[in-house]
Amino acid sequence: MKVGVVGAGAAGLAAAYDLVQAGHLVTVYESAPFVGGQASTVEVGGGRLERGYHHLFTSDTSIIKLMDELGLSSSLKWFPSKVGTYIGGRIYPTTTPLDILRFSAVPLIDRVKLGLMALRLQRHKDWKTLEVFTADEWLRTRLGGRAYQAVWNPLLRGKFGDQYNKVGMPWLWSKVQTRVASRKGLGGEELGYPVKSFDEVFETLREKIEKKGSRVLTETPVEKVVVRDGAAAGLLARRRDGQRAEEQFDTVLMTVPSFSVPALVDLPPEYRAKLDVHYLAAVVVILEMSHPLTDIYWMNIADRSVPFLGIIEHTNLLPRELYGGNYVLYLTNYLDRNDRLFKMTQDELLDVYLPHLAKFNPKFERSWVKRVHYNSLSAAQPVIGARYSERIPSHRTPVPRLYLANTTQVYPEDRGTNYSVRMGRDVARMMLDDERSGFRDWA
Numbered sequence: 001m002k003v004g005v006v007g008a009g010a011a012g013l014a015a016a017y018d019l020v021q022a023g024h025l026v027t028v029y030e031s032a033p034f035v036g037g038q039a040s041t042v043e044v045g046g047g048r049l050e051r052g053y054h055h056l057f058t059s060d061t062s063i064i065k066l067m068d069e070l071g072l073s074s075s076l077k078w079f080p081s082k083v084g085t086y087i088g089g090r091i092y093p094t095t096t097p098l099d100i101l102r103f104s105a106v107p108l109i110d111r112v113k114l115g116l117m118a119l120r121l122q123r124h125k126d127w128k129t130l131e132v133f134t135a136d137e138w139l140r141t142r143l144g145g146r147a148y149q150a151v152w153n154p155l156l157r158g159k160f161g162d163q164y165n166k167v168g169m170p171w172l173w174s175k176v177q178t179r180v181a182s183r184k185g186l187g188g189e190e191l192g193y194p195v196k197s198f199d200e201v202f203e204t205l206r207e208k209i210e211k212k213g214s215r216v217l218t219e220t221p222v223e224k225v226v227v228r229d230g231a232a233a234g235l236l237a238r239r240r241d242g243q244r245a246e247e248q249f250d251t252v253l254m255t256v257p258s259f260s261v262p263a264l265v266d267l268p269p270e271y272r273a274k275l276d277v278h279y280l281a282a283v284v285v286i287l288e289m290s291h292p293l294t295d296i297y298w299m300n301i302a303d304r305s306v307p308f309l310g311i312i313e314h315t316n317l318l319p320r321e322l323y324g325g326n327y328v329l330y331l332t333n334y335l336d337r338n339d340r341l342f343k344m345t346q347d348e349l350l351d352v353y354l355p356h357l358a359k360f361n362p363k364f365e366r367s368w369v370k371r372v373h374y375n376s377l378s379a380a381q382p383v384i385g386a387r388y389s390e391r392i393p394s395h396r397t398p399v400p401r402l403y404l405a406n407t408t409q410v411y412p413e414d415r416g417t418n419y420s421v422r423m424g425r426d427v428a429r430m431m432l433d434d435e436r437s438g439f440r441d442w443a
Contacts (some may be wrong), residue, residue: 004139004235004247005029006222006264007255009037010417011405013152013205014066014212014424015253015431022432026214027247029237031221032154033379036202038380039417042373045287048197051375052284053312055081057178060418063423065203067194070204075194082188084296086303087150091294091360102153110147117143121176127412130169133143133387138169143290144292147268160383161336163278170387170412179376191297193318195311198417208223225265225402227398232265251401251431251439255424257379258393258408267398274393277408280334282380286373289327292316293361295347297431298378306356307341308333326370347430395427396434400442403427 001024005012008030011034016026033384036039041048056063067076083095085103091098099106100115124130130138139152155166179189194200206216221242226234226246234248258275261267267275292313299311312330320327331353335342341349350372357364388411394401405427407415435443 001025001250002245002248003027003431004249004252006235006253007037007251008032008035008202008206008216008218009041009255010063010202010420010429011018011357012037012253012255013202013209013216013410013425015405016209017205017426018425018428019431020212020214021376025223026209026353027235027249027395028078028209028214028216029220029222029235030216030218033219035201035206035216035218037068037233037378037420039198039202041197041199042286042375044328044371044373047320047322047324048199049286049328051286051373052199052282052377053314053318053332053381054193054198054417056418058192059178060192060416063418065194066421067201068426070201070208072194072200072204075196075200076192077195078190078192080188081191081297081299081317083300084294084297085151085300086360087154088303089359091296093296094300099293102175106146106150113145114147114151117147118176124173127173127398130173131387131412134165135167135169136165138172147310151302154304155300157304158301159334160280160381161339163336163383166383166385167357168384168388170388171384171414174413191317194306195318195322195395201442206379217379222264225254225399227265227399227402231400245251249434251403253403253405253427255405257406258382259379261281262402265397265402271393271398274391275408277341279335279337279379279382280381280383281339281428282337282377282379283333283342283349284300284375285331285346287329287331287374287402288323288371288373289329289368290370291363291368292327292362293329293357297362306351306359308356311360336430337378342376344374346432349374368377380384384408384411395430398443401433401434402437 003019003026005016007027008028017025038052039050039054041050078238084091085094087105092103101111103111139148160167220237222235222237224236232252236246239245258277261275297316308331310332314328397404405423410419413419
């Protein structure tokens, strides 16, 4: 079987790897000059670092298993994480349950409510009973008070902007499940990271795919899914030399965002309507610094006067020696694509962002910044609403032999590298099953 895969992110490469291992020929098309998608990397201080912050939880078994299969288990190291929350002009440790009880930004009764809420969601295993609610609705009615107004409301608004009251409750449920799973008893959480970066994982996948005679073509955007006799039959792509070329395939997998699908292939209105999911863009600024900003790895910002959502101080998790001795941090934001911050240049954004870093360290000076990396993504975070299981698009599209796998389909979990790997491998298995049955059970 000849398979065409659109997209060389985690899902596309994981699917291609399994298809190749099963003896099939695969061609992966990627419009970017690199593989890995949102986990692709840049050079930082002689090391590699993801364009967007990445780490693994102990519950991320799909990618951990894949790394083991690829012979990369020794690269995965586990580190204690330190979490903080900035609120009311002050940084509060929020790593452990005891930290929550000491969280004096809210009254004691609200701190107890915060802890009980996390415990309740940790023990709640049937997410389907929660999907009738939005996260905002559930928090307002079940939590309320200062815990909602001072903490969760600004966090939701910071994460989702004016979409904050539309995201379904399973999003929050999945966040609690993953974070609690990485905790060591009543202590802090441990997070995993491949010390040579996630680039090692995706380049190894690429190498193993190509060793089997298959191809991974970067800088080769797909312009059209070719449909003949009602079924997917090939892909039309623009090669690096600018010429268009069509290649025939027996089956095709698309791993592109939902809003990109209608431009690639004509689909029935009912399925196309299921692709109507709002995506938030992301703007990520990486700073290489001569000094650390804080001693915290993950800083939640529950203060709407700060123009970014969070600070992830990477070298408070990983040794800075991996990055030439530099201190490395991310300033992250999820934004609507028409937001003014999304349209700013790197220098304009720095002028807005950097003055606020003194709130987290009064000694901060702009001269600490040695080098800047800027990255923007137009489809970083799908906003998945309530009752989404009733309208989630099937991986099998209405066009026979054409599949779709993207971050709107990892529900009830939120988007993440682990879930993309799991989904890619699940869809590959689906494709193999369909091939063995002659695609006769297409639905």
